[in-house]
Amino acid sequence: MKRRRCSLASTQTGWWITDDASGSLGATLRGDILEAELGDGAVTVEIHHSALNYKDALALTGSTGVVRTTPLIPGIDFAGQVVNSSDPAFTAGEHVVLTGWGYGETRHGGLGTRAKVEAQHLVRLPASLSTFEAAALGTAAFTAALAIDALEKSGTTPDRAPLPIAVTGAGGAVGSWAIVLLAHRGYRVVAVTGRSELEPYLRSLGAEGIMPRSEILQATQRPLRAETFSGVVDQAGGPLLASLLSMVASNGVAVACGLAGGVELSTTVMPFILRGISLVGINSVTQPPEVRERVWSEFAKSASSFPFTEIASSIRLTEALATAPSVLAGETRGRVVVEVGP
Ligand SMILES: NC(=O)c1ccc[n+]([C@@H]2O[C@H](COP(=O)([O-])OP(=O)(O)OC[C@H]3O[C@@H](n4cnc5c(N)ncnc54)[C@H](OP(=O)(O)O)[C@@H]3O)[C@@H](O)[C@H]2O)c1
Secondary structure, eight states, rough: OOOOOOOOOOOEEEEEEOOTTTTEEEEEEEEEEEEGGGGSEEEEEEEEEEEEEHHHHHHHTOTTTTSSSSSBOSSEEEEEEEESSSSOOOTTTEEEEEEEETTTTTTTTBSSSSEEEGGGOOEEOOOTOOOOHHHHHHHHHOOOOOOHHHHHTTTOOGGGGGSSSEETTTTTTHHHHHHHHHHTTTTTEEEEEEEEEGGGHHHTTTSSSEEHHHHHSSSSSSOOOOOOOEEEEESSBHHHHHHHHHTTEEEEEEEEEOOTSSSSOOOOHHHHHSSOOOHHHHHHHTTHHHHHHHHHHHHHHGGGGGGGHEEEEEGGGGHHHHHHHHHHHOOSEEEEEOOOOO
């Protein structure tokens, strides 16, 4: 496992979002960020690997919905090594991962070489996971794991799911990890994608079949369609989720994770009152430490079987802004890991 030594550099490099007089946001790569500009936080982390999440792509391209304060270093998750800590919970040299908690939205995040964070927001990285692997998993796999928890809490366990689980945004980061984790637990999975050319990749992750997004969207919209899925793990929202609700089998559950296809949800109560289905939402940002510890420990146990190199592609920190439009256009596959370290 590759582990790096802490750097003693006094200035840091990172993407820096500011707003102009008209309120427009812009991102530049600064190489002269002072420690004092990194904000408060008991633990200083040298970032080895970050990621370009959907939210990060929005922030870098000027979305005010994600950037809640300026100036801001974007980056909602990262993995690295503790440089120093005034909180006794962590000591220098420990490897850590952080997802959510508003980093990269309301306070400086992970698209830079260093971050100052609160100890309760960190998870100590299990020894079997490298910082690259932690970033390859990141918010996406954490969210997918929470979605599977939600399915199972609602009674849709592998042995009580006679039909497949539909995973939307299958070619993206959350969708790819959802396929892997569902298949790993013994669920049958159908990958719903806008990119049929990804079929070999999606099957390699564990999908037993592929369904084009257009096939679901173009079908006649009826309040109830044939019972096709025992559950749904959805990254899209909008019309795709609305259509899929009408295809969930009796007592099944749809788990809403994202909004890649829109924030509106136009549906009827019919699937809820005639089939008893549930719609559950996931918010990965503010999950308590015990949930995070459990999920990361489960990742560590299964990591040797995870297809990291299939799911993760790497870019350099300098390439984050130029790559952001491809993420928003749904053109990237799996997870985009950002190589940050020294
Ligand atoms: N709830 C949470 O805590 C949480 C955590 C992480 C992410 N999210 C959200 O989940 C969503 C996915 O995140 P991600 O990191 O997986 O993003 P991503 O890697 O960019 O993947 C998004 C995928 O959505 C699909 N897509 C694109 N346009 C679409 C459209 N118009 N209709 C339906 N599907 C479309 C594409 O997959 P195909 O080409 O295969 O169809 C694309 O690859 C985002 O909205 C993100 O903000 C929420």
